[in-house]
Amino acid sequence: MATGAACAARHRARPGATRNPASRTVERVRKVLAVVVVLVVLVGVAAVADAVLRDRAEERIAGEVADAIPGVSDPPDVTIEGYPFVTQLAAGSLDAVRLTAREAVVDGLRLEDVVVRAHGVSTTAPHTVERAEMRAVVRPEDVAAVLGLDGLALGIDDGELQATADVLGVPLDVGLAVRPEGRDVVVDVVAFELGGFRVDSDALPAELTAQLTGLRFTVTGLPEGMTLTALTVDDDGLRLAAEGRALALDAA
16 A cells, blocks of 8 residues: 555656646647737838838928929829838839829929829939839810910810811811820811811811911920820810830939
């Protein structure tokens, strides 16, 4: 009996001999969770720091654009796309930058609803862009102003740019078509309407249509290498689209 009691006592005295395997599993899970929590906190701190740096960069770009283009009515809205921002900055190139402005006046030409998206923007001088697109709207009255159409009212009728004048008390409507040519907007006369009768321009004497040919204006302020790619007319006005590759912003 004594021998059996001694053995039982020695068995009880072994450290960890009575620990439940389930308790060891719980401890491991707690350690894993602790590591996960630390990692989440670190990632959260990094994300906050990344967002702060991104916000500061966007504010700086907006300020520089506003200084470079005095005709910008309000500071533009700038969004640096892609995540994380810090790695892009370290690599010296931003994946994409989107800029929007409600209005901008460049060399006398007023543009509205301006949207610019630049891809592969270098962060150090010389500042270059791999590819960029721009969209903007020009109102009919602003088109008339840059074309110098004195005495003619410019408007939109059924998706067509139309100039209106008064001839001996009878309204004369001149249908106009627009097309891109490099950085220029070329305006062609397509038809005349007088007293309710419409006549295509090619049916009229050249001496009459010559006075309204060769109308054009240049969209200045575009970086070297960026040209107009599309022009459409809708109820809002003339919609411009421009694109370019391998652009040198410092030479704009």
